[in-house]
Amino acid sequence: MDLITVRQIYKNKESLLNSQVTVGGWVRSLRDSKAFGFIVLNDGTYFETLQIVYHNTMDNFSEISKLNVGAAIIVTGTLVATPDAKQPFEIQAEKITVEGASAPDYPLQKKRHSFEYLRTISHLRPRTNTFQAVFRVRSLIAYAIHQFFQERDFVYVHTPIITGSDCEGAGEMFQVTTLDLTNIPKTEEGAVDFTQDFFGKPTNLTVSGQLNGETYAMAFRNIYTFGPTFRAENSNTTRHAAEFWMIEPEMAFADLSDNMELAESMLKYVIRYVLEHAPEEMNFFNQFVDKELLNRLNHVLNSEFAHVTYTEAIALLEKHNDEFDYKVFWGCDLQTEHERYLTEQLYKKPVFVTDYPKEIKAFYMKMNPDNKTVAAVDCLVPGIGEIIGGSQREDDYDKLVARMDELGLRKEDYDFYLDLRKFGSTRHAGFGLGFERCVMYLTGMSNIRDVVPFPRTVNNCEL
Amino acid sequence: MDLITVRQIYKNKESLLNSQVTVGGWVRSLRDSKAFGFIVLNDGTYFETLQIVYHNTMDNFSEISKLNVGAAIIVTGTLVATPDAKQPFEIQAEKITVEGASAPDYPLQKKRHSFEYLRTISHLRPRTNTFQAVFRVRSLIAYAIHQFFQERDFVYVHTPIITGSDCEGAGEMFQVTTLDLTNIPKTEEGAVDFTQDFFGKPTNLTVSGQLNGETYAMAFRNIYTFGPTFRAENSNTTRHAAEFWMIEPEMAFADLSDNMELAESMLKYVIRYVLEHAPEEMNFFNQFVDKELLNRLNHVLNSEFAHVTYTEAIALLEKHNDEFDYKVFWGCDLQTEHERYLTEQLYKKPVFVTDYPKEIKAFYMKMNPDNKTVAAVDCLVPGIGEIIGGSQREDDYDKLVARMDELGLRKEDYDFYLDLRKFGSTRHAGFGLGFERCVMYLTGMSNIRDVVPFPRTVNNCEL
Numbered sequence: 001m002d003l004i005t006v007r008q009i010y011k012n013k014e015s016l017l018n019s020q021v022t023v024g025g026w027v028r029s030l031r032d033s034k035a036f037g038f039i040v041l042n043d044g045t046y047f048e049t050l051q052i053v054y055h056n057t058m059d060n061f062s063e064i065s066k067l068n069v070g071a072a073i074i075v076t077g078t079l080v081a082t083p084d085a086k087q088p089f090e091i092q093a094e095k096i097t098v099e100g101a102s103a104p105d106y107p108l109q110k111k112r113h114s115f116e117y118l119r120t121i122s123h124l125r126p127r128t129n130t131f132q133a134v135f136r137v138r139s140l141i142a143y144a145i146h147q148f149f150q151e152r153d154f155v156y157v158h159t160p161i162i163t164g165s166d167c168e169g170a171g172e173m174f175q176v177t178t179l180d181l182t183n184i185p186k187t188e189e190g191a192v193d194f195t196q197d198f199f200g201k202p203t204n205l206t207v208s209g210q211l212n213g214e215t216y217a218m219a220f221r222n223i224y225t226f227g228p229t230f231r232a233e234n235s236n237t238t239r240h241a242a243e244f245w246m247i248e249p250e251m252a253f254a255d256l257s258d259n260m261e262l263a264e265s266m267l268k269y270v271i272r273y274v275l276e277h278a279p280e281e282m283n284f285f286n287q288f289v290d291k292e293l294l295n296r297l298n299h300v301l302n303s304e305f306a307h308v309t310y311t312e313a314i315a316l317l318e319k320h321n322d323e324f325d326y327k328v329f330w331g332c333d334l335q336t337e338h339e340r341y342l343t344e345q346l347y348k349k350p351v352f353v354t355d356y357p358k359e360i361k362a363f364y365m366k367m368n369p370d371n372k373t374v375a376a377v378d379c380l381v382p383g384i385g386e387i388i389g390g391s392q393r394e395d396d397y398d399k400l401v402a403r404m405d406e407l408g409l410r411k412e413d414y415d416f417y418l419d420l421r422k423f424g425s426t427r428h429a430g431f432g433l434g435f436e437r438c439v440m441y442l443t444g445m446s447n448i449r450d451v452v453p454f455p456r457t458v459n460n461c462e463l
Numbered sequence: 464m465d466l467i468t469v470r471q472i473y474k475n476k477e478s479l480l481n482s483q484v485t486v487g488g489w490v491r492s493l494r495d496s497k498a499f500g501f502i503v504l505n506d507g508t509y510f511e512t513l514q515i516v517y518h519n520t521m522d523n524f525s526e527i528s529k530l531n532v533g534a535a536i537i538v539t540g541t542l543v544a545t546p547d548a549k550q551p552f553e554i555q556a557e558k559i560t561v562e563g564a565s566a567p568d569y570p571l572q573k574k575r576h577s578f579e580y581l582r583t584i585s586h587l588r589p590r591t592n593t594f595q596a597v598f599r600v601r602s603l604i605a606y607a608i609h610q611f612f613q614e615r616d617f618v619y620v621h622t623p624i625i626t627g628s629d630c631e632g633a634g635e636m637f638q639v640t641t642l643d644l645t646n647i648p649k650t651e652e653g654a655v656d657f658t659q660d661f662f663g664k665p666t667n668l669t670v671s672g673q674l675n676g677e678t679y680a681m682a683f684r685n686i687y688t689f690g691p692t693f694r695a696e697n698s699n700t701t702r703h704a705a706e707f708w709m710i711e712p713e714m715a716f717a718d719l720s721d722n723m724e725l726a727e728s729m730l731k732y733v734i735r736y737v738l739e740h741a742p743e744e745m746n747f748f749n750q751f752v753d754k755e756l757l758n759r760l761n762h763v764l765n766s767e768f769a770h771v772t773y774t775e776a777i778a779l780l781e782k783h784n785d786e787f788d789y790k791v792f793w794g795c796d797l798q799t800e801h802e803r804y805l806t807e808q809l810y811k812k813p814v815f816v817t818d819y820p821k822e823i824k825a826f827y828m829k830m831n832p833d834n835k836t837v838a839a840v841d842c843l844v845p846g847i848g849e850i851i852g853g854s855q856r857e858d859d860y861d862k863l864v865a866r867m868d869e870l871g872l873r874k875e876d877y878d879f880y881l882d883l884r885k886f887g888s889t890r891h892a893g894f895g896l897g898f899e900r901c902v903m904y905l906t907g908m909s910n911i912r913d914v915v916p917f918p919r920t921v922n923n924c925e926l
Contacts, residue, residue: 126683139620157602160924160926215926243623453622
């Protein structure tokens with residue numbers, strides 16, 4: 001069908017004025033008198049709507065006037081300037097065709113609906129202003145991330161979703177199986193007979209693509225992953241979903257400081273991209289969702305991120321222990337309250353915290369010369385706390401094996417990973433960015449359920 | 464670390480000649496005499512390698528000369544032109560540091576290895592020429608697809624991976640569960656007690672994001688998905704994997720002919736992008752993997768795709784029934800032999816086959832006025848057969864319900880999908896592109912296991 005989009009109309013308004021256009025879209029509101037009527041039309045391609053004026057000289061004037069909110073129509077008419085009106089132009093309709101009416105029980109009426117209610121109609125909520133803005137921005141962020149890495153010649157790797165290993169022993173994983181759950185086959189010893197399962201062994205949904213990603217960094221130097229990951233954690237918070245997307249870049253011939261440079265450039269790139277490509281949406285968020293949003297993002301753009309070691313950070317935070325629910329001490333895991341205090345109160349800008357105690361970080365992180373801390377880094381940002389976690393990886397075969405032995409990890413489960421330290425090992429580093437957390441950060445939305453099209457959480461897997 | 468990449472050296476060779484550079488990479492081969500040695504270095508950023516010359520004036524000359532293939536080194540030296548040599552330039556090394564040696568049992572020696580063997584070392588095979596080419600091109604194709612849709616303002620939607628519905632009743636799905644398989648909880652009636660499972664009900668891995676995608680097309684007009692999908696099919700062929708990625712665009716206010724236009728533009732865009740951005744890799748495939756590859760792709764670029772209805776196609780094919788293993792007749796499903804005959808022998812270019820019998824297509828496809836065929840389309844390309852399948856969707860509530868009744872589908876399982884036909888329904892259409900099939904098509908690789916980084920097939924879930 002040869003339809004122009006509302007976005008094209010706004011972008012080319014000068015050249016289109018006084019010419020005939022045909023648009024298709026959905027009725028956001030409609031009011032009419034005996035002689036004429038007004039329709040506010042949205043076609044989903046642009047945050048702004050288009051005003052349509054139609055007259056009773058039209059054959060189907062009464063059909064149109066009876067339309068409900070949500071109806072799909074195709075309008076042919078002339079684009080005319082309206083210098084005295086709120087909107088810059090309108091369409092004087094010559095013909096309106098109804099593609100599909102909207103039943104009177106359409107759940108999205110003109111009034112404002114709560115986010116809670118809209119979660120119950122996840123198939124319709126992208127038709128509202130807020131969710132149209134959220135999910136267009138989500139799409140733009142995803143693309144900006146690809147563009148950032150591809151411009152730098154990083155190779156995009158699809159690491160596997162179904163996995164036979166459990167990566168960092170991260171625990172709570174979803175099992176994947178084709179066994180008949182009503183009648184699980186058993187071995188003679190009474191164990192589950194996985195030889196009858198699809199893969200011939202137990203398999204799970206991935207919690208991270210990092211270890212696989214490292215194998216590709218050792219071939220391509222710079223790679224990134226961008227795919228779904230899963231946690232079967234029974235935690236019903238506003239920040240956790242069972243299914244979420246992650247970006248995990250990995251660089252060979254790179255250390256922790258390269259890692260931080262990459263993370264800082266990436267965050268700034270993405271913020272800049274979204275401000276430039278979705279100004280209407282970002283203004284909307286700033287007005288209706290989080291009045292500090294644009295200030296905060298612009299401040300990040302204009303800041304050089306701070307750098308502090310974990311040990312220094314603990315010393316700084318200990319002075320304020322009376323303000324915390326959880327008191328800090330050297331060796332403790334930083335809570336969100338501590339992270340936010342560091343970035344919001346002490347540094348007032350994003351901060352990289354480095355060199356954490358080895359006990360609270362994963363086995364694959366590079367041991368520092370002090371033998372107590374590892375070359376880990378978390379990036380903390382105002383308004384949210386940790387947004388990125390990464391590390392330089394242990395590239396020394398013997399040290400890695402020693403650490404695995406300490407932690408009781410079985411070498412035979414990590415043969416492929418140890419091979420990377422045996423054949424042309426090199427310093428390498430990478431990080432993980434939770435995509436949903438990034439979307440929340442850039443939109444000001446405070447519940448992860450409102451930035452995932454069809455969220456999956458405990459006892460919730462609708463549509 | 465401040466290293467230049469081999470890609471940067473090749474791209475900026477004029478300005479870099481006779482200046483000092485530092486590169487990091489892996490030894491592809493090494494030969495030495497008493498006075499000097501040559502190293503062929505690959506750093507994974509570029510298909511071509513870099514020659515390094517080093518002399519016995521270097522402190523660690525003997526350490527370097529003992530290196531095995533696969534070792535990681537950092538080289539500082541001067542880039543000098545070599546007008547009489549095979550390669551255009553080389554690096555006269557001033558300093559070489561060993562980052563990581565390579566053990567003598569490094570599996571990738573200079574000889575050619577079979578694809579079968581390389582599948583057993585999927586963590587190391589991206590270090591070979593073929594797989595470095597495959598997986599860089601895979602990355603470029605993925606990005607080209609994003610770029611194509613984003614340039615056209617399509618919204619990228621992450622449809623869910625874990626799902627409580629089974630989409631088109633496509634059958635063989637993987638179950639996702641946190642139940643203890645050794646001790647499945649049962650209800651009083653002896654059924655599996657899914658209230659104790661993570662989502663409180665049975666869940667599976669998605670086989671398609673289309674139905675979810677449609678809900679977003681009805682909000683944004685044009686959307687696309689790009690994510691992993693799963694089939695638990697027990698088929699051990701060169702074209703099937705249990706886990707693969709799919710692209711599924713969906714357009715509102717669009718019909719079958721819009722759908723075909725989009726598919727044709729997308730395929731041509733992606734081919735053009737890869738030829739432009741990976742000429743070295745594409746020449747390599749053409750020389751060593753499939754000597755007809757570039758001819759075929761260029762022919763596709765320069766062809767207007769043909770259009771034929773299923774009914775016409777059957778009439779054409781029936782004349783050649785003596786050449787087929789499976790004889791064609793009106794109502795039969797087209798086999799690969801028929802598809803390839805159509806596109807390779809009869810049309811000698813890509814062809815869209817439209818309007819298939821409703822019995823062999825999914826319930827959601829739009830019924831044609833003949834009441835026997837539906838507005839489906841498959842795109843067939845030389846060398847492979849079907850690469851894209853799509854349709855205009857049934858947008859009439861009553862017709863869709865009637866078809867679901869015919870097929871015994873329960874309305875309550877598709878409430879959200881029926882809502883789209885109740886509230887502002889409009890003609891809409893979309894298609895699915897199997898990403899791996901697309902990569903095979905553009906590289907000439909003939910086994911799906913060789914275009915997926917870590918393939919998942921029956922009894923195979925390594926790494």
